[in-house]
């Protein structure tokens with residue numbers, strides 16, 4: 001029987017998610033890649049156990065994670081049965097709906113019909129009565145925003161989620177969503193966005209200022225730019241990497257310009273006693289209002305590297321100024 005480390009709450013810090021009562025670990029673990037039915041269950045189990053043993057209490061999912069879509073939630077269900085069921089109250093499990101999940105007009109985007117049905121399906125796949133956070137995964141340009149937000153509100157009020165969040169909403173749409181959710185007194189606490197040293201779009205467009213002003217937590221996905229901000233691709237494309245295995249990251253994204261930047265950041269990180277991945281996570285966690293960096297991992301050692309980096313503490317302001325020059 002799995003027995004988690006007794007030291008698990010003294011490894012990494014927890015940050016309050018916006019103005020809510022919920023705290024999240026500064027590193028969270030995502031199930032987008034590496035936890036599907038095509039992946040080896042024992043590896044998933046080892047990563048998830050290592051995460052919890054090191055205080056990573058937050059596992060992030062979505063209806064369509066796999067492959068095949070839905071299978072990452074099934075893996076989560078199996079993990080709960082095998083190891084984590086008794087620790088349910090120490091875990092924050094999130095899921096989402098908003099991207100294509102099933103055929104026909106009711107399996108995509110943001111209708112009440114889709115969001116409510118998808119939430120039920122996710123709970124079934126994971127064998128859960130409720131998730132801690134249910135997200136609308138992306139804005140829907142055709143469904144009235146009010147309908148999607150009312151669906152989130154209904155999901156919480158029916159007890160199927162404790163909190164709700166939005167993801168991939170640009171600042172203007174996020175501002176409207178926040179206002180509606182506030183009006184309804186929905187326990188809305190978090191926005192999940194892509195944010196890393198190579199992608200600062202949301203930062204430039206004022207999303208972080210909005211979240212800080214509104215006291216909404218931020219959680220950054222792909223903080224390592226899917227592996228570009230690690231040593232993974234500095235000397236070619238390894239056979240077992242996300243790019244080689246046909247994941248969401250494509251070889252075409254590994255341009256000379258991007259790799260040059262990664263190499264320079266890597267040298268800088270090493271000069272400061274960090275790996276590139278550790279530097280990238282520290283940077284994300286310094287964005288205003290950021291609650292957690294949501295990483296992926298194909299093996300336990302990657303997760304441990306992230307945790308170890310947090311333990312090394314922050315860099316001096318001068319060093320961050322240099323980083324700023326390198327990435328602007």
Ligand SMILES: NC(=O)c1ccc[n+]([C@@H]2O[C@H](COP(=O)([O-])OP(=O)(O)OC[C@H]3O[C@@H](n4cnc5c(N)ncnc54)[C@H](OP(=O)(O)O)[C@@H]3O)[C@@H](O)[C@H]2O)c1
Nearest residue numbers: 030031032221222223224225226227230241242295296302
């Ligand atoms: N809301 C949304 O729309 C959305 C979108 C994307 C992601 N997400 C969430 O964010 C989570 C994380 O996204 P992500 O997987 O793209 O995050 P990421 O942390 O930027 O990338 C993770 C990948 O980088 C590589 N890696 C990680 N640590 C490494 C290390 N120390 N050394 C070398 N390589 C390392 C691994 O790739 P290899 O497989 O090559 O080893 C790993 O799978 C997802 O699981 C999901 O929960 C949400």
